Amino acid sequence: MRGQPQRGAGVRSRRSEAELDRPRSRAASRPIGPTSQASDLPLDSHLHTNLSPDSDVPIDAYAAQAAQRRIAELAITDHVDFAPGTPAFDFVPFTERERVVRDAAERWAPSGVAIRFGVEITYDRRYEDDIRRHLADHAYDYVIGSVHVYADSPFHANRVGGWTAGRALPEIVAPYFDEVLRAIRSGLFDTIGHLDFVKRYLVPHVTPEQLARAPELYEPLLLALVETGTALEVNTSGLRQAPRETYPAAPVVERFRVLGGTRVSAGSDAHRAEAFAAGLEEGYGVVAAAGISELAFRRGGSSVRVTLPKRFLVNEPGRAET
Numbered sequence: 562m563r564g565q566p567q568r569g570a571g572v573r574s575r576r577s578e579a580e581l582d583r584p585r586s587r588a589a590s591r592p593i594g595p596t597s598q599a600s601d602l603p604l605d606s607h608l609h610t611n612l613s614p615d616s617d618v619p620i621d622a623y624a625a626q627a628a629q630r631r632i633a634e635l636a637i638t639d640h641v642d643f644a645p646g647t648p649a650f651d652f653v654p655f656t657e658r659e660r661v662v663r664d665a666a667e668r669w670a671p672s673g674v675a676i677r678f679g680v681e682i683t684y685d686r687r688y689e690d691d692i693r694r695h696l697a698d699h700a701y702d703y704v705i706g707s708v709h710v711y712a713d714s715p716f717h718a719n720r721v722g723g724w725t726a727g728r729a730l731p732e733i734v735a736p737y738f739d740e741v742l743r744a745i746r747s748g749l750f751d752t753i754g755h756l757d758f759v760k761r762y763l764v765p766h767v768t769p770e771q772l773a774r775a776p777e778l779y780e781p782l783l784l785a786l787v788e789t790g791t792a793l794e795v796n797t798s799g800l801r802q803a804p805r806e807t808y809p810a811a812p813v814v815e816r817f818r819v820l821g822g823t824r825v826s827a828g829s830d831a832h833r834a835e836a837f838a839a840g841l842e843e844g845y846g847v848v849a850a851a852g853i854s855e856l857a858f859r860r861g862g863s864s865v866r867v868t869l870p871k872r873f874l875v876n877e878p879g880r881a882e883t
Contacts, residue, residue, distance in 0.1 A: 599841040600630040603867050604856060607681070607705060607754065607796060607828025608837070612639040612658050614648040616832040620665045620676070626837045628672040634867075636703045636828070636858075637662045638679040643688035643695075647711055655699050677860055679703035681754055684744035692749055702861040705794065705828075706750030708740045708758065716762040725766040730775055733767060734759060738782060745785040751859050752826045755796040755808035756782060764803040769810065776816060779809070783817045790824060792857040793817050795847050797840030798830035807840070807847055814851045824857035824864075849873040 608623055609616040620637060627635055639658060640649035659678055666676035682692055684706045696704065710716045715724035715736055725733050737759040745753055757779070760769055772778070786793050796808040814825065827844040831837045848856065854874055855866040 599838040600632070601870060602632050602838065602841055602845065603870065604634045604636070604827070604858060605632055605829050605831075605838050605841060606636040606679070606703065606752075606826050606856070606858060607638050607794065607830045608635055609639055609681075609830070609832045610637055610661075612637075612653045612661060613832070614640065614652050618832070618834050620661060621668075622834045623831070623837050624665060624669040624672075624674050624676060626834070627674045628669070630838065632838055632841075633673065634675040634677065636677045636679040637665075638681040638703070638705050638828075640683065641680050641695075642683045642685075643691045644683075644685050644711075647683065649683070677702040679705065681705040681707055682750070683707060683709045684740065684747070684750075686740060686743050689743075689747055689749075693747075696749060700861065703752075703859045704750050705752045705754040706744045706747070707754035708737060708744060710737075710759065710762050714762075716759055718762070721762055721766060725763065730767065730771060731778060733763070734772075734778060738778060742782055742785055745782065745789055745791050748789055748791075750791060751864070752792040752794045752857070753786065754794050754828075755798065755830065756793060756813070757809045758796075758799075760799065760804040760806075760808065761802050769804045769806055773810065773812060776812065779813050779816065780820075783813070783820050783822065786817065786824075787820050787822045792824035792826045793822060795825060795827045795844045796830050797828070797844040798836075800840040800843060801836065807844055811847045811850055814847055814853075818851040818853060823853060823855075825851070825853050826857055845869055845873050 609618070610620045611617050623635060642649040644650060662676060662678040669676055678701055680701050682704065684692070715721065741753065741756060744750065757772065760772060793814065795814060799806050799808040825848050827841060827848055829836060829839050829841055831839060849869055855868050858865050858867050
C-alpha cells in the first residue's frame, strides 16, 4: 500500500463515525428492543479499534468486556482502504496492526478470550487488483469485504436528496448494490459486511420498509453469495443507526437460506467501547430464525463453524426452540 492517507474531503472524522455508533433516542426513531449487554455468546466477528481512523477504542477495552460478559472470541477487523484520500488508506501498517492484535491475543488468552487478527477491506472495483495482491502477501485470520460511502458517493449526505429525487428504487440503489455484487464475485473475502449498509444513508428519502417491499433487488446478491460460498454477515450496527434493523434485515437472511445459503456471520461492528457486542443477541436471533444453527468463521486456515448457543437453536425456520 502507498503513502499516508490524504486528509481531504473524502475522510471521515473519528468523531462523526463514533457518533453514528451511538443509539438514537426513542423520540428520533422507531422503538426497538435492548441492543446492549449481550453475554454468553461464542463470537463477535466485527470490531474496530484505534487502529481504524474512525475509532479510538483500545483493544483491551473490548477484551475486558468480553471476559466479563463471556464473549468467547473476538475478531478485530480494522479498516483498510485502497483508494488514495479515503480514511483508512495506509492508516496503520500491516505489521503494526498484526503486532498489536497478536500481542493482545496472547495477553488475554489466560482470561478465556480468543482474539483473531482480521480486517475489513473497503471494496472498490478500481483497486481490485491491489486488494488481491495485498491479501496474497499478507495473512489475516479473517477477511470482511464491504462497500462504504465516501464523499464522492451519490449517497453522501450532501448528495443523497438529489440522487433519490424522481428516481425509481432500482435506480437509486444500483450504484451500491452493483459494487457489492462485484465484491462478492471477486472471491476475495470470507464474508461480505453489512450487505445493504446503504440503508443508513437513504433514510428518510427511502425507508427500510420500501426496500423490504422490493426483495427482488437483493436476489442477485444472495445468489452470488451462495454460488461463491461467501458468507453473509448479519451486522447489528443498523439497530443503533437510522434503519433500526440489522444489515440485512431478517427476511433477507431467510431468503438467503431458502436459496441454499448456509454461511452466515454475525458482528456488532462496534467503533465505540459502549457498542461492544451491541445487538448481538438480536443478530444471533436473526440467524437462528432463518434456520441456521452455526456461524461461518475463519481462524487463519480453513473455514470453521461456530455453533449458536442452545437458546437460539430452532426446530424450524421462524420458531425458536422452547
